[in-house]
Amino acid sequence: MNQSNQTQHRWGMAIDSDRCTGCQACVAACHAENNLPLSDAESAARGRAVHWIRVDRYYEGEFPDIRVKYMPVLCQHCDEAPCEPVCPVYATYKNPEGLNVQVYNRCVGTRYCANNCPYSVRFFNWFDPVWPSPLDLQHNPDVSIRMAGVMEKCTFCIQRINRAEREAKEEKRPLADGEVQPACVQSCPAEAMVFGDLNDPESKVSRLAESGRSTRLLEELGTQPKVFYLQRAT
């Protein structure tokens, strides 16, 4: 991979679970941005719902002294991703910017990756996607529409990353911190999500990741996720 003429980014995200109100705006934004099919109660019951990001709920304490903690869970873009080595056709790999990429063309649909993902953030297209009218007219042209038989997952809105990098290159300037915003980050009304370059020690996401409040999901598995969850230090 010849990327020597570009500055190397390493994209990561910080999510403040103390700020998250569980409003699901990120989920809706992700669906609109990434051409995700809609799911209903029946498809969800059969485990076929596709949500690249979901909001997990955790209840702390006993009723009535109960506190709900929300945790948006998306692909953690692990440095040591368990999904990658199990793919027999190299359809998922780590790209030079640290993104865990899914190549739809290569995918043959073994579903090994989804089975090996400890975060359950990979989704298989059991059927060709169908949208009720008029939602079929609002597809994002920058994102592929995945066909039946392939896996799909959060891309950290790679189309937005590519676009920002392209625009910065055209204007011959470095990419500013906060210039790239995935749909979920952009839509978060509580500003609980921050996206940025982990290679830049001055970026907001790097500083949050190194703050004492930062934890990573299932860190003990050694997956080295690039999504950092911030919560009250106890």
Add this chain to the structure above:
Amino acid sequence: MLFDWRKRRLIRFSSKGVWLIVLCAIGAMADQPIAFPHNSHVKLGLDCLDCHIGADTRAAAGLPSVRKCMLCHAKLAKEKPEVQKVIAYANKGIEIPWVRVYDFPSEAHVKFRHAPHYQAGISCSTCHGDLTKETVAEHTVTHTMGSCLTCHRQKHASEDCAACHF
């Protein structure tokens, strides 16, 4: 539905090269509404960008609107039968239904942009053939991932899958 999903799936699980052949065949046989002669327009000194205005700055090079044709043909070569057709479209206020010759099938999941290629100094003819010799646009150059990657390697452009497929 915008796409023929069923067909797409059938193609996907058959040979990978089939869509290319199909596309070539469609392109070569493309029956354009007007027999537009590229060669004579190039000979008159028109640049590709004069009509395909997006090629240097946008994703799609684009096709000119019929009003653009009329900028010249309101005055020039009005008597020619093919130009008469252009004038008829313009008078009716409808666009000329050009048949697209080069395209990536949606199942290729390619997000191609003309602009970076133009800015990297790739000439139009590299991918679209020598239009100084063609009349009606035809699918003369076959695009495969191999041909894209060969050029990307030579020019030290990104070879990351996600640079084009996402």
